[in-house]
Amino acid sequence: MDSIIFDLDGTLWDSRExxxxxxxxxxxxxxxxxxKVEKADLTRTMGLVIPEIARVLFPQLTEREQKQLMDACGIEELALLxxxxxxxxxxxEEVLRALSNTYKLxxxxxxxxxYIEAFFHSHGLSHYFTDYENPGRTGxxxxxxxxxxxxxxxxQAPLYVGDTIGDQKAAHHAGVRFAYASYGFGQSDHHDYKLTTFKDLLQFA
Structure with a gap:
């Protein structure tokens, strides 16, 4: 293993509130x-991309209206986070510091x-990570x-850490090993490692 790739929600932080x-x-x-939406609404849509979340939570709106509302939600969300x-x-941070001594993160x-930039900015954690990506940039x-x-x-040998079956499928699609963050929001039925807390990652340090 030469690197660790993380999911964010349900893996590194809980931003539902x-x-x-x-x-x-x-x-x-x-x-x-x-x-208005509730915390449970976000929990059941974790792992979906923004257009999918809009279709689940706001089915009464047209696709154009869903995008308009989600764009407005995004402005408020990023500012607050x-x-x-x-x-x-x-x-x-203790775990990230230990892992970053051995692996690229x-x-x-x-x-x-x-969204990832807001995570970095608010908690001062960007220096632990080499690179990042999301569908908001790439589609x-x-x-x-x-x-x-x-x-x-x-x-050459990355490990992906995530908390949903979508993360599991994405890791397998990319041909990388998967560590299931069972403390998060979702499920996994096929993983290489199971983490009950974030600190379980210290086994790799």
């Missing part, structure tokens, strides 16, 4: 007669452009974004 706050602020400002951050999993997440699914990271950084 902050995202709910931001999205409901945007919904309150919008012209659409829809109910950049300023306040979110809940980091226990021991996160990366992030590939199904998020909007600017590509997670498996292809993992391949991009592998190719442009010349990785």
């Amino acid at each position: 902050q995202v709910v706050e931001a999205w409901n602020k945007a919904i309150g400002k919008s012209e659409f007669p829809i109910e 950049k300023e306040k951050g979110a809940v980091l999993y226990d021991g996160l 990366f992030i590939v997440s199904n998020c909007r452009d600017g 590509l699914p997670k498996g292809e974004n993992i391949k991009l990271i592998v190719k442009r950084n010349g990785l």
Whole structure:
């Protein structure tokens, strides 16, 4: 193993409370007669890309309206997360520091452009990571974004760490091993490693 690629939500942090706050602020400002979202709504859509989340949560809106609302939600979301951050999993920086002594670290997440940067900015963690990617920048699914990271950084034996079956499938699509973060939001039925806490990654340090 020469590198570790991380998912973000449910793997490195839990931003549900902050995202709910931001999205409901945007919904309150919008012209659409829809109910506010709840934390459970975000939990059940974790791992989906933004257009898929919009279709699940706002099926009564047209595709154009969904995009309009999600763009507004994104503005509020990124501003709040950049300023306040979110809940980091226990021991996160300690583990990243230890791992970065041996491996190159990366992030590939199904998020909007600017979301990973907000994570970096709010918690001062960018120096631990060599590169990152998301569909907000590339328009590509997670498996292809993992391949991009592998190719442009010349990785030989990466490990992908994520918390959903979508992460599992993306890792397998990219031909990399998968560590299941069972403390996160989703499930996995086929993984190389199972992590019960983020600190379990210290086994690789």
